[in-house]
Amino acid sequence: QVQLVESGGEVVQAGGSLRLACTVSGRPLSDLYMAWFRQGASKERDFVAAISGSGQTTGYKNGLKGRFTIARDNAKNTLYLLMTSLEPEDTAVYYCAARAALVMSNKPNDYRYWGQGTQVTVSS
Numbered sequence: 389q390v391q392l393v394e395s396g397g398e399v400v401q402a403g404g405s406l407r408l409a410c411t412v413s414g415r416p417l418s419d420l421y422m423a424w425f426r427q428g429a430s431k432e433r434d435f436v437a438a439i440s441g442s443g444q445t446t447g448y449k450n451g452l453k454g455r456f457t458i459a460r461d462n463a464k465n466t467l468y469l470l471m472t473s474l475e476p477e478d479t480a481v482y483y484c485a486a487r488a489a490l491v492m493s494n495k496p497n498d499y500r501y502w503g504q505g506t507q508v509t510v511s512s
Contacts, residue, residue: 390414390501392484397506404474404510410467410484410503418442418462420486424469425496427505428480435494436482437469447492474510481505 396408412420423438437448437458446458457470467484485499493499 390420390486392486392501392503394482394484394503394506397482397508399509399511400474402475402510402512405470405472406474406508408469408471408482408484408506408508410469412465412467412486415488416462417460417465417467419488420501421489421492422458422460422467423485423487423494423499424458424467425483425485425499426478426480426508427483428477433483433496434480435496438492438494439467440492441490445492447494449494471508474508476510476512479508479510481507 391413393411418441424436425433427433435449439446439458443460455473459468483505484503486501487499
């Protein structure tokens with residue numbers, strides 16, 4: 389049973405930075421393709437970024453690369469999302485997700501395992 393637990397969400401002022409973490413248990417992180425999604429006011433779960441099991445391949449939602457960085461520490465079984473220059477539009481619940489696959493996907497339905505989410509609020 390794969391379990392994902394996010395942490396790091398909080399209230400931050402616009403222009404600030406946050407680092408989210410997702411701790412994975414039940415399976416080696418290196419076996420999993422990992423991603424971050426977010427769900428804001430639109431209520432749709434939107435793709436943010438993904439990273440391959442080795443960490444060598446990453447992908448980002450258009451417009452986020454440069455402000456957001458996805459990374460993983462397989463030795464610690466932990467996924468990270470570093471967010472900089474935060475904007476009020478980044479306010480959302482951020483979810484980490486995992487799939488046992490070798491191919492990246494930006495579709496929520498392709499991910500089997502999900503965390504409970506962590507709230508990020510960016511104040512103007």
